[in-house]
Amino acid sequence: MPGAPLFPSERRDTGGRCQRVSTCAIRAGMAEAVQHHLPRWAGRATPHASRYFAVSDLYAQGMNVVAVQELLGHRWINATMIYVHVNKTHIEDAWISVGQRAASRFTGQPWTGALLDDDRIDPLDAWIHCRLANVRPEIREEALVWIRIVRHGGPRRRPRSTTTVRIQTSSAIPFLLACSQRYRALRQVSRGDVTEWLASCTAPHTEAVALRDLFKTLKSERLLFANPARGVSLGSRPGSVPTPLSPETIRRLTAAAETNPALSC
Template sequence: MQLRLIDLPRDFTRFDRHNADLTNPLLVDARRRARAMGEARGWTRRVHTDVDRALVILLSGLAPGEKVRYSDMFPALQARWISVERTVQALDHLGLLDDDRQSTFDAYLEHKLDGITPGIRRDVEDWIRTLYAGGPRTRAHSKNTAYGYLNEIKPTLLDWSTRFHHLREITGDDIQKVISSVHGNKRDHTIVVLRSLFDHCKKTGTIFRNPVARLRAGRKHYNLILPLHPERVSMVLDAATSPAARLVVVLAGIHAARNKTTRHVQLDDVDLGNRRLVIADINRPLDDLTYHAVLDWLAYRRDRWPNTANPHLIVNGQTALGHGPVSDSWLSLIVRGLPVTLEQLRVDRQLDEALTHGPDPLHLAAVFGLDQNTAMRYANAARHLLESLAERHTPDGSAGTQGSTTGPSTDRPASSR
């Protein structure tokens, strides 16, 4: 085909449907495939219409081999109130999208690394990108880990940038000066971040000597786990009024599900006939409260999004038109204003299991899929609470001094859940 002499941006805002070439083979094929894609994803009639209008605007004058740039299409679709997100999905599915947007991660790095001297910045950027995306011999970490590490070390990098041009100039005395200014868990976390940075630089050969090679973080100190009062747990269920909020609260408070686990539960994980539920690869029985919460949510989901093809149990207005899970921010939004957080409910449920069935870490690991260190932590907390409760009673069985009445209640019945 004839190559383009000059790659100029397209002005789709001046599109006139009367002059559109609706017989363009590329457009005809795209409209057919987009319609099939929408049916598979459960798109509503309005979304189908919006995407079809967008394809006519963008593809009627497109030549074979060309793609639509995001920066060109966005102004035209936004001016006509056409869904940009669904159009992007369709074009990407058809292989016709040239996504020239700057990623949020790149924008974050550009903002956070501003002010750092170029020599240090190159090594730090390569380190953060490796943390985020992984490398040949490095596993990828979560986005929150990469963001947290950079936020932790940025003040130190800005200080070093006023005195050094490269990380190879950093000595052990400079490291000691940094860690001597922090204490406790923050000190240990700072050592972990510095070790990660300089280990990466040593591995990639950008420094000659690792100034943190002999530093070791101390053992992490956890706060004592205390149980929630049963009345506060009951208040959470009363405050969770929507079907989605009630289901999320039940999964956290009864099955100790983390937010990520809740977001990724599939419809196939729920077996209503046998009253079973798979949470974090553990097949668990469905109690009455969870059973009715699931039924109420499924009825609401069926009425609200009858055509959705999303395989996840929990969906919203955005994910019902696709196949992905709901976001963590949306999950936090629907339970905003509750007396306690989902994390507090999850922790309290695991502690309640240890108090009810005894501080056995093997039992906790089997029930909730905990690693050995976490299971030991809950078992030790339960053992401490049970011993403290026993010390408050006299040998003849009568209650002795109960101490402060404002403390947490540990002698709740086994049926509190």
């Protein structure tokens, strides 16, 4: 039946029709099933990760990226490429595929060659997962969405350098660790939590930039209902205070000016 829910709920609307299961119920049900059947994957196997894996597998099997975009319901192709994980051997695979077609034309036999397999771990990925190891799984998953967009860009947003990714991530991690002790997800964070945290930081401006970007990105990805860091202001960044010269330095400069004509002019 057109418009019928794929996952029907026990609840019904005023017309007696079955409603759709909420996203919270699906997350909770999958978390319970993973905890029971795949305890080693608890906190990592989520609906978002399953969606991520499914479209990556479809793309790897040859589905056109435009079809993947329509399947995900994305408006921009850049947003689709954030969620599609391309195997690091895709260039070699494409090259060998061309070689197979060319060889078959001359010999009439399919060409069999070993595919190159680069299984090296990306250094930045390893660093990010190491830094997020002690963050609560739900919050870690939300933070990874933000970090992926910072790294690879998105609609109307260019990718950032590795240095920027490291600085942004390092600035946000202490706050994420503090939230992990109090909340299950970042949508529970309030504006008061953000201002209280920034007030306790010795140099809050760098942390404020990271948190504003974190919550703004998650809000645009519809993972948050509201942005608790919106409008949080710390005033202008304090300027550096000049360090006064020591008496010894002044004495040496004076002596140099007396003996060097170029300094005395």
